[in-house]
Amino acid sequence: MRAAVYHGPEDIRVESVSKPELSSPDDAIVRVTHTAICGSDLWFYRGDSDREAPSGVGHEPMGIVEEVGEDVRSVEPGDRVFAPFVISCGSCEFCRKGLHTSCVNGDSWGGDNGGCQGEYIRCTQADGTLVRVPDRYADDEEVLQALLPLTDVMGTGHHAAINAGVEAGSTCAVVGDGAVGLCGVLAARRLGAERIIALGHHEDRLEIAEEFGATDLVTERGDAAIERVTELTNGGVNHVLECVGAASAMETAAGIARPGGTVGYVGVPHGLDGGLDVFSFFGKNVSLRGGVAPVRAYAEELMADVLQGTLDPSPVFTKTVDLDGVPEGYRAMDEREAVKVLVEL
Structure with missing residues (x-):
């Protein structure tokens, strides 16, 4: 063959x-x-x-x-x-x-x-x-x-949404505009999220995110992205889907999570050689759930x-x-x- x-x-x-x-x-x-x-x-x-x-x-x-x-x-x-x-x-x-x-x-x-x-x-x-x-x-x-x-990718995006606790009427954010992140948007819509904020950097991919149900698009990076989501939501979101795995994406996810919120992570971890600053989760009582889907x-x-x-x-x-x-x-x-x-x- x-x-x-x-x-x-x-x-x-x-x-x-x-x-x-x-x-x-x-x-x-x-x-x-x-x-x-x-x-x-x-x-x-x-x-x-x-x-x-x-x-x-x-x-x-x-x-x-x-x-x-x-x-x-x-x-x-x-x-x-x-x-x-x-x-x-x-x-x-x-x-x-x-x-x-x-x-x-x-x-x-x-x-x-x-x-x-x-x-x-x-x-x-x-x-x-x-x-x-x-x-x-x-x-x-x-x-x-x-x-x-x-x-x-669809099952993985769904796993992120489930672990983030997305439910009907909720507001959530999806970090990453790859195939998994886009499917995370679709999964969040399927679970009834009322507001879905998609974070990404590629216009063509964010167009798909909108097609899949994203209500807000954030193209800023790093601290600017955290500030933008915090501004849009008056303090952050309760449900974050982390669909990249890079240290920067995890830091963004922690930064945009509201105190007491949950990050559902499915991005394959990479670039974490220096470790993950868990204090950003600890200080706000943010839960981290997920893994390989x-x-x-x-x-x-x-x-x-x-x-x-x-x-x-x-x-x-x-x-x-x-x-x-x-x-x-x-x-x-x-x-x-x-x-x-x-x-x-």
């Missing part, structure tokens, strides 16, 4: 690799039809994180089940499915608590199960991981593109809204490529020419 392979910083190649095969009774082989390039993929692409080279890449798969192991019960060949960015069993202590990212039988994409930016993957723990799309929507391209973000826990709930037409995160895909175009997709995201790249195989 053909797949995108990492060979080093800024070196993604599409080449022939071995097609994964069933190796366990709980495996499934999926022919990938849609996948995506994630902002977190840029860490190894830029050389900011270590990754084995060569290695398959990608963690946001959607496709058609081709073959299943003898113990798989939830899907069968021919089913349309998608899968979250972390493999989970669905039955261990942590999966039962909705914390699938801490699954004791969990796994990640890549290695001998195939990177998701390729033609086929082997999904271990298929019953706990794969989400089946109802047959009536299996070939509806608009629906499929709206469902694909549930593999990562267990998107599998939210999949059915969010899919139901997509299928009834009340949730559509697909506008985060601002560029579409085929498999051969994956290296160009990485370049476009790295240079901020695209918010998120859709890959159609």
Whole structure:
């Protein structure tokens, strides 16, 4: 089969690799039809994180089940499915608590199960991981593109909103205008937030934020951003979604939180070598909740809204490529020419 392979910083190649095969009774082989390039993929692409080279890449798969192991019960060949960015069993202590990212039988994409930016993957723990799309929507391209973000960014934005305590009638702020931040805006609107302040620096992305429900846009940075939000809200907001992970973003989140408020953080931490000033949280009794998003826990709930037409995160895909175009997709995201790249195989 053909797949995108990492060979080093800024070196993604599409080449022939071995097609994964069933190796366990709980495996499934999926022919990938849609996948995506994630902002977190840029860490190894830029050389900011270590990754084995060569290695398959990608963690946001959607496709058609081709073959299943003898113990798989939830899907069968021919089913349309998608899968979250972390493999989970669905039955261990942590999966039962909705914390699938801490699954004791969990796994990640890549290695001998195939990177998701390729033609086929082997999904271990298929019953706990794969989400089946109802047959009536299996070939509806608009629906499929709206469902694909549930593999990562929509579920992650939702996790931020949930942990920030967003509820009907509330005022909240979203720090970050990447795909996760934009989906955080959409999640906050879905949960009934009355006022949503989006903080970002890119006009095209903030236009999407408005489309998704942002009522106020703040383009200032650092202390100026904190002053602006404080002015807009007469003292800050009770619910902050931190969707970047950088030290500066966390400082902004703490600064705009109202005393007693909550920051829901999902940005992958980076640039925190000097530590985080927790006194900014301590002094105002601001709670910090979140972490890596267990998107599998939210999949059915969010899919139901997509299928009834009340949730559509697909506008985060601002560029579409085929498999051969994956290296160009990485370049476009790295240079901020695209918010998120859709890959159609």
